[in-house]
Amino acid sequence: xxxxxxxxxxxxxxxxxxxxxxxxxxxxxxxxxxxxxxxxxxxxxxxxxxxxxxxxxxxxxxxxxxxxxxxxxxxxxxxxxxxxxxxxxxxxxxxxxxxxxxxxxxxxxxxxx
Amino acid sequence: xxxxxxxxxxxxxxxxxxxxxxxxxxxxxxxxxxxxxxxxxxxxxxxxxxxxxxxxxxxxxxxxxxxxxxxxxxxxxxxxxxxxxxxxxxxxxxxxxxxxxxxxxxxxxxxxx
Numbered sequence: 001x002x003x004x005x006x007x008x009x010x011x012x013x014x015x016x017x018x019x020x021x022x023x024x025x026x027x028x029x030x031x032x033x034x035x036x037x038x039x040x041x042x043x044x045x046x047x048x049x050x051x052x053x054x055x056x057x058x059x060x061x062x063x064x065x066x067x068x069x070x071x072x073x074x075x076x077x078x079x080x081x082x083x084x085x086x087x088x089x090x091x092x093x094x095x096x097x098x099x100x101x102x103x104x105x106x107x108x109x110x111x112x113x
Numbered sequence: 114x115x116x117x118x119x120x121x122x123x124x125x126x127x128x129x130x131x132x133x134x135x136x137x138x139x140x141x142x143x144x145x146x147x148x149x150x151x152x153x154x155x156x157x158x159x160x161x162x163x164x165x166x167x168x169x170x171x172x173x174x175x176x177x178x179x180x181x182x183x184x185x186x187x188x189x190x191x192x193x194x195x196x197x198x199x200x201x202x203x204x205x206x207x208x209x210x211x212x213x214x215x216x217x218x219x220x221x222x223x224x225x226x
Contacts, residue, residue, distance in 0.1 A: 032212045032214075034214050036217075041201070041220070041222060042219050042220065043117070043119075043203055043205075043217035043218050043219045043220050044203070044205075044215075044217040045217070046214055046215075046216070049213075049214055090156070092214075094212040094214075095212060096211070096212055097210060097211065097212065098209075098210065098212060099144045099161075099163070099207050099208065099209050099210070099211075099212055100212075101207075101212070101214070101215060103155070103156050104155075105155040106155070106156075
């Protein structure tokens, strides 16, 4: 069965500092991996996705994520965080075929000025 | 514009009321989902519809009744709700057979009084 673990419930970073949000997945085959962001009271917005190929994927808003098969990880990174990045971030894993996605519990990012 | 529109954005209802949430997508997707998001709890998948047929019901109480008249529209009919049903209800859509990820609506904030 697929599962996703986001080990950090909350993370606080200073504006301008770098960011890394952790995501570990469990899946027997090649995973399809996603990162979503949710601002308060809003729906989830897709930041980026990994299907295959280059293990470093670029997304919107300056985010990137790296797929590491050996570590079953898909961590999200940003070199310099802006106050507007404060939100909740969700990692998700799915299979290539079908439409089932399993979401992690989310990581709340706080940005201090 | 996310491509998935949910109405209303906010809803306050008494425990004896009957109301409906509406979700509409114009992305050509053929799968639609209802999620419940409560404070400090993970996303809860409620219902899944593939090609207008319900394929998943995650032990949701019968006071929640979904309806999917076509692949573009999804409703959640509510009756005799409890205060603990207060939450953000999110609709999402996707392709049914290929996992490109979900597109979410902005949600309906439901308060049961």
